[in-house]
Amino acid sequence: MLFRHLKARGSVLAALGLNLLVALAPRADAAEFLPGGDAELGCFMTIRGQIVPGDAERFRDALTKSIGTNPYRDNPDFIARFDGGAGTVVPRICLDSAGGSLAEALRMSDVLTNRQSERSSLNTAIGTAVAAGARCHSACAVLFMAGGSESEGPAGRLPNRVLHAQGSLGFHAPGLTIPDGNYTAEAVDKAFTVAVRSIGELSDRQADLRFPATLLNRMVATPPQEMYVLSTVGEAAQWMIDVVGLPHPARLTRAHFVNVCLNTQSALMPATSYLESYANRLDGPDSGFFAGRRLGDYAEGLLVRHYNRGVLKLALGAPGDFGTASFVSDPDPAEDGLNCEATFGGIWPQANPLADNNRRLAVSFSRGGVMFLDQAAFYPPWTRFADLSREYGTGALQAEATVWSDSRSVNTRCIVFDANDTLTDNDACRAVETARFTGAGEMVVTLSFTWPSGAKTVIGLDGDQTINGNSATSDYIAAASDLGDQITCLRNSASGNAFCFDRIRF
Known part of the structure; x- marks a missing residue:
């Protein structure tokens, strides 16, 4: 039923030869590679369970069975068609795993980035996704970051990783795996060496995975017994992760585009000050977002410098019309560095943002840098997307909400x-x-x-x-x-x- 639904969408998934995909018999403690997955996310395969040594090779075999070794044989324009073409769904792999071996997850990521000259170049054109109700933690989260596609331009590999607002994506530092009762200096030293080597290997793959330094820092700073679960729109924006399953603003306003600029600033200019606060988790259970600040000063600064300034040109028309929107902020760049230009073009509201190019928002700064975001960026950076999705679903969000x-x-x-x-x-x-x-x-x-x-x-x-x-x-x-x-x-x-x-x- 799932396969018929995916093919009926007229998407590129039909070109994958889904009828060839079979579930591989896993070891008792290994991940499963299952056919299908969340249809809305475009998943033709689901990886479920613990990641253990040997899973990378089984991952290669599963992709070969589902895609084939010669992707151009029956569909020579496959790459061009799925890369943002109207009405297509990008082929993705759904992930649902508590983690496991980081070293093996890195080898599995190599399959998607073609780091080791893999057998099929089509592997490099596959995204990753975490569906509603699924979790992707620890080593799985590193594999999640491998989703993407190669561009022909100077941008190189473009991220394609989608998190449903009701899914869970979590990072932490690798732990020291030592057998129970064995705490010799040699065992501890060996485990420590393995953990450090894994971090080094991840660092070596940062460019391939488009794994931002700020995320790597956050991951290493989170103890192995804890979990840093992605929770805010701002975190997702700066780490180039699309969040779906959210409501859309019923009517776009200038303030929504200010939010887009705020979401982008820490990614393009990580040295900026107060706008990084959402990534520093000041909104945790033990302290409010404004804890330690003079709210009046801070709030008035935001209102005056950002939300009450800037010029918006909106020509999206009635729902369903194709149009454009452009926003130019005008705060003094010497004061806070916002000075942002944002544009949006297409159909509003997007009935299914995943059906074509999800990253429709383009943002640039006078000080340099260009970034593309999905429509979740219309919300302020510290918005907790799971709460927003749970409260309002996926329909139109009214102004007073x-x-x-x-x-x-x-x-x-x-x-x-x-x-x-x-x-x-x-x-x-x-x-x-x-x-x-x-x-x-x-x-x-x-x-x-x-x-x-x-x-x-x-x-x-x-x-x-x-x-x-x-x-x-x-x-x-x-x-x-x-x-x-x-x-x-x-x-x-x-x-x-x-x-x-x-x-x-x-």
Whole structure:
């Protein structure tokens, strides 16, 4: 049934000779090479189970049985047809494995990158995928990074690796494998040498695999007994991994293209500062995204420098129309280095982004570098894609939906001056700071102050400042400056009163 479905799509998978693919009888502890897989991801083969020595040769044999030794015999234009042609599905291998031997996974990756002049050049035109509900951890994740295709241009090998938002992709450093009860210095030294050699071999293959240095650093820094599971849009973007199974924005806005630029910056310019925060995992369970920062300063900086600036030209028309979109940001590159140009062309919304070229977003920077992204990049870098997929599915995401949110509370002081700048209140209070990104791509920041009486004062910082829903403007009050160097005041347009708070606590 799966094979009939794949062929009915008119895709290049029919050229693979799927009827020739048979499941190879595996060893009890070895990976299985099974026919078929997730049809939407274009999988003609699934590798399932532990990766053990000898699996690389069995992998070669499985590909030979499914593809043949002469891919040009019946379909000479195979490579040209699957490389982004309209209506095609790129042939991929689905992975579902907890890991195993890193050295063997590297040898299996060589089969896909033709590192050892493999028997079929067609092997180098195959992508990898992790389907919904599947996991690809440890050594399997390294094999996942081998998915791609060779280009005829200077870009060389182009990544083709797809992670479903409800799949799991995890990395960690290789461990020391020592038999139980045997802890001699010789055994430990041998195991350590094997682990270090595997890292060296992976480093030697970085260019072949398009394995970014930042990902290698993250992998080595994660202890063998732990797992760094990919979780955010920003991580996927900078490590050139497509994420599918997500909703699409119902209507594209300028803010969505700002998100594209933010997602790209750390990959093109890894020395940039605060925009790397999503890769540093500051949004873990023990600390909020804004922990250790002054939220007001940080949020206003984002709003002013990014989300409220830039020029968007949108000509996508009604759903289903072919069109183009272009965005040029205008922050001072000396200030934060964003200065980004992004373009998108094609049908919006994409009914099935995997049916043709998934990486439709092109981004360039004035300081150099070009990068291509999939449409997941329309969401802010710290968006947790599994949560987004679980909450909203794969349909249209409306403007008011919450894409990502985070908050923390602090103790501060709530201060009020009347219209004549006379101090009327100065009490200890509790403040909750919240940042929320919406389906419209925008960032909404609120500071909610709770007075000892239980009354609340809510400040909005989403471009236009507000106090309890009324417009507000920043104001300098001399008497407030006497209360501290970090006192910030906003004047309520409705009451004329000024609300002030101690910003140093943020």
